[in-house]
Structure formats: structure tokens, C-alpha cells
Amino acid sequence: MLITVDPSSAQSLADQVAGSVRAAPANGMAAPGDRLPSARGVAATLGINLHTVLRGYQQLRDEGLVELRRGRATVITGTAADQFRLQLAAAAEEFARAALHTGASEEEAPAAAREALLSMRD
DSSP states (O other): OOOOOOTTSSSOHHHHHHHHHHHHHHTTSOOTTOEEOOHHHHHHHHTOOHHHHHHHHHHHHHTTSEEEETTTEEEEOOOHHHHHHHHHHHHHHHHHHHHHHHTOOTTHHHHHHHHHHHHHHO
């Protein structure tokens, strides 16, 4: 699995690590039971601090999306409901990036999402 970050993003690197892992199952790049790359390996590859990667992995553990096995492996544990949550979270992160890129305010972004959702129901 490829984990990516954008150092110029306003989002923290740990959040980006977690988001990248969340998006992998949603995009068909990973499935429950798959192992994540070691935090040390991700940190070295991306040139970021090991503890930053671990914070991202811990977010995923706290959400119930991965199981951390100290000294062994980190494994994706999601169910079908988790897959839906992952897809929704990945779409929300993509929308948030686009909103930040366009300069939308915290009020304008949710209003635009709500309006788009309502127009799709019509």
C-alpha cells in the first residue's frame, strides 16, 4: 500500500497518513486483513518523523479500522460498515481539500455540500 502526504497541505502529516490509509480500502487498494507498511518504513520513505506516522496509525486504531500489534504488524480490520465509513471519509477529505484550495470558509464549504446533496435528491 502506498501512503502519501503533501508537506504543503494545511492538514497535519499524521492526519494525512491516516487519511491515506482510510482511502486505500475505499479505492480498492487494500482490504481487511492486509498489513500496513511498518511505521518506521513509512517514516523513512516519506522523510517524516516516526512518531508522526505512529500518531496517524493510532488515529486509525482509535477508529477501529486497524489493529496495532506492537513489534509485529498493523492490520486493517474493517467490516462492510467500516468500508462505507472509509469511502465517506475519503470523499469528505477530498471535498475538504478542494474547499481549502478554493478558499471557501468553514461556513461556505458545508453549505455547498448540503446544497449539492439536496440537488442530487431531486
